[in-house]
Structure formats: structure tokens, C-alpha cells
Amino acid sequence: MWWTDEEWAELVDPELCGMCADAHLPENEHSILVASTETTHIRLVRNQAHPGYTVVILRGHLTDLGQLDADQISAFWRDVQRAGRAVDGTFGPRKINYLVMGHRAPHLHCHVFPQHLDDDPLRNVDISDGPVYLPDAEMTPSVVALREAWHALA
Numbered sequence: 834m835w836w837t838d839e840e841w842a843e844l845v846d847p848e849l850c851g852m853c854a855d856a857h858l859p860e861n862e863h864s865i866l867v868a869s870t871e872t873t874h875i876r877l878v879r880n881q882a883h884p885g886y887t888v889v890i891l892r893g894h895l896t897d898l899g900q901l902d903a904d905q906i907s908a909f910w911r912d913v914q915r916a917g918r919a920v921d922g923t924f925g926p927r928k929i930n931y932l933v934m935g936h937r938a939p940h941l942h943c944h945v946f947p948q949h950l951d952d953d954p955l956r957n958v959d960i961s962d963g964p965v966y967l968p969d970a971e972m973t974p975s976v977v978a979l980r981e982a983w984h985a986l987a
Contacts, residue, residue, distance in 0.1 A: 845939050847894035852940035856890040864888060865976050867919075868983045872908040875916050875983065877976050882963025883947050885924030887979070889913045891941040898933060898941065913943045919982035920945055923975070930958055 836844060847853050855861040856874040864876035867887065878886040889912050895901065901909060917929050926947030933943050944960055967975075 841939075845896055850894055850940050852890055852938060852942065853894050856892075856940075865972065867916075867976060867979050870908070870912050872905065873912040875912065875919075877972070877979055879966055879972070880961070880964040881967050881972070881975070882965040883926075883952065884949065884975070885920040885926060885945075885947040885979070886960075887916055887920055887945040889916050889943045889945060895941050896935060896939040900941075909941070909943075913945065915983065915986050916945050918986055919979055920947055922982045922985075923978045924949075927952075928954075932958065932960070 835841075843849055856876065857866070857869065859866050862879075864878045867875045867877050869875070869892075872892060874890045874892065876888050876890065878888055880886065889909075891909060898906065898909075913931060917931065920926065920929060924947055926949050928948040930946040930948060931943055932946055933941070935941065946958060946960060948954065948958075
């Protein structure tokens with residue numbers, strides 16, 4: 834059963850949106866900031882069951898790709914592509930999946946989800962795999978390397 838009208842209204846309310854509240858912060862419960870552009874925030878997800886798993890979060894509170902104008906959608910996908918290239922250069926996955934969902938967190942964002950040689954290519958993608966939460970000492974080198982790759986692609 835889908836969200837009730839009241840539940841959905843709360844989820845889409847920018848005043849109550851978790852991504853609006855913390856996507857810009859250096860760190861939050863779910864991820865670490867890698868970079869920001871005029872359009873998005875790029876964040877390395879703390880669950881590294883798939884090394885390099887990153888999200889690209891739209892700065893403004895919109896809930897669907899269809900709400901973006903031509904310039905906004907171009908800028909959004911340009912940032913997603915750059916994030917994918919940075920993940921590819923840093924983590925060397927076999928393939929990257931790009932997932933735009935938002936039924937649980939209706940703030941436009943794209944999961945940049947690497948698939949590695951030890952992943953089963955016949956299994957459905959599950960962003961909750963693991964989870965594998967690395968200590969900060971192990972996350973920091975990945976964040977630094979991903980930032981360097983992001984900036985090198987400018």
C-alpha cells in the first residue's frame with residue numbers, strides 16, 4: 834500500500850526533508866560530502882558494500898526529473914556523469930548503475946552504484962546490501978581519492 838496522503842505530504846515537504854537539511858553538510862549519518870556544484874551535492878555513501886557507492890543530490894527541493902527545466906536537467910545529468918567517471922577512475926568497477934527512485938526519500942537524487950567483479954550480475958540491485966560501514970580511518974582515503982578524481986575531471 835502506497836503512502837497515505839498525509840504521509841506523502843510530509844515526505845515531500847521541503848521543511849521536513851532530510852536531504853534539504855543535511856545534503857550540504859561535510860558529514861551526516863548516511864554519507865560524506867565529496868563536492869558541490871551550483872546544481873548538486875555529491876556524497877560518498879557510508880555503506881560501502883559496493884566500494885564507491887555515491888549519491889548525487891539536487892540542491893533544490895524537487896521530487897521528480899519531470900520538474901526540471903532543460904538547463905537544470907542538463908546540469909543534473911552532467912554532474913551524475915562526472916560523479917560516475919570519478920567513481921570509475923577511483924574504484925575501478927566493472928559497471929556502474931544509475932538509480933533514480935525517491936519513493937522513500939522524495940528529493941531528487943541519483944544513486945551512482947558500482948558493480949564489481951565479485952558482485953553477482955544476475956542479482957537485482959539492492960542499495961541496502963551489506964551494510965558495510967567502514968571506520969573513518971578507512972573512509973577518509975576513499976573520500977580524498979574521490980574528491981581528487983572529481984576535481985581532475987573539471
